[in-house]
Amino acid sequence: MRPFAALAALAGAGVLLALTGCADLGYYWQSASGHIGIMRAAKAVPEWLADPATSAPLKAKLELTQRIRRFATRELGLPDNRSYTSYADLHRAAAVWNVVAAPPYSLTLKSWCFPVAGCVGYRGYYSEDAAKAEAEAQKKLDLEVAVYPVPAYSTLGWTNWAGGDPLLSTFIGYPEGELARIVFHELAHQVLYVPGDTVFNESYATAVERIGGAMWLQREAGEAARAEYTQFDAQRQGFRALALATRRALTQVYESPEAKAGDRARLEAMKQAAMADFRERYARLKAGWSGPRQNAYDGWVSRANNAAFGAQGAYDDLVPSFETLFERQGRDWPRFYTEVKRIAALPTSEERRSALQAASGILQTHSSPSTDNKEHHGA
Known part of the structure; x- marks a missing residue:
């Protein structure tokens, strides 16, 4: 599932945010030192390739990423x-x-x-222990919380003067098709980023990665890589459809007459029924899977809650609109980016969604979980 395989924009760019003086000192320190540590660990790909200590599989992956990088510029703009x-x-x-x-x-x-970055619906930590401590603090505020690992992130091009965002060991071993998609997704954020509109940003970048990833597999990948990715993506698409159905079911529960009447007992029962149905349907879905990723979503399912479903929605809900917009722009990348930038320049998330709907011709039939809240919570 893409959101939890590689969450993309600014998850770890806290160093940039903290330097503005908005974040508290502790968060500033972990953000700055964490990102600087990654930059210091990075070496140019040719250095790794020339190093006799670099393993043959890693060299092959690094060479592949440079082909992917050139394809991103040449074919995807x-x-x-x-x-x-x-x-x-x-x-x-x-x-x-x-x-x-x-x-x-x-x-x-x-x-x-x-x-x-504006207001974003997550807070990134370079230490898992620090993230868990933040999660415990949020639970005390009567919130449901999720903590998940992020193998890749983008600094939106702000660090290109210092070498740019590096490839990381946390995702270099991914299947070829997924590796290409990660690079495309992160670079898409350097083309466009709207402060405070996570759903728009992530759905746009996810659309770029999906369209670009399909192009890469069709034009550049071998048969084995395509077969490997077909199985990988089929399971992801099946799970994504199930999660979308569950988000819709939960949204109906939270907007029900029981919710408006403040009937907490009935509301909780309806919520738990929706969650139980999700887990039962997942068990049936998984029964048809095979291969090394058969159990890939077990942990996510066991810990699923409102926070996890809300985060996933940021990466999925507007993707069909962006994909249709690409088709309506003649599958022409410069035209597509120009139109997305026009829509992105609108002042509110509601106006952006309406304009995207009009430009793509897709009617949004359900309300999206939003991170562009009217109520802002300071860092």
Whole structure:
């Protein structure tokens, strides 16, 4: 599932945000030192390739990423800069760990606000222990909380002067198709980022990665890579459809007459019924899977709550509209980016969604969990 495989914009760019003076000192320190540590660990890809100590599988992956990087510029119109031309071995499972939180009867994520990124529905930590401590603090506020590892993030091009965003050990071993999608997604954020509108930003970048990933597999990948990815993506698409259906079911519960009447007992029973149905349907879905990723979503399902579903929605809900917009622009990347930038320049998230709907011709039939809250929570 893409949101939890590689959450993209600014999850770990706290260093940029903290430098504005908005964040508290502790958060500033972990953000700055964490990102600087990654930058210091990075070396140019040619250095890794020339090093006799670099393993043959890693060399093959690094060479592949440079082909992907050139394809991104040549075929997708993505920025040609120093990002993803270096590599860092982090010796840990994730680049950062994200904390997301939501009320007991809502999929709307709590926001943390920063001058550069605006208000985003997550807070990133370079230490898993620090992320868990933040999660415990949020639970005390009567919020449902999720903590998840983030293998990749983007600094939106702000660090290209210092070498750009590096490739990381946390995702270099991914299947070829997924590796291409990660690079495309992160670079898409360097083309466009709207402060304070996580759903718009992430749905746009997810659409770019999906369209671009399909192009890469069709034009550049071998048969084995395509077969590997077909199985990988089929399971992800099946799970995404199930999660979308569950988000819709939960949204209906939280907007029900029982919710409006404040009937907490009935509301809780309806919520638990929706969650039980989700887990039962997942068990049936998983029964038809095979291969190394058969159990890939077990942990997510066991911990699923409003925060987890709300975060996932940011990556899925507007993707069909962006994909249709690409088709309506003649599958022409410059035209597509120009139109997305026009829509992005509108002053509110509601206006952006309406304009995207009009430009794509897709009617949004359900309300999206939003992180562009009217109520802002400071960092």
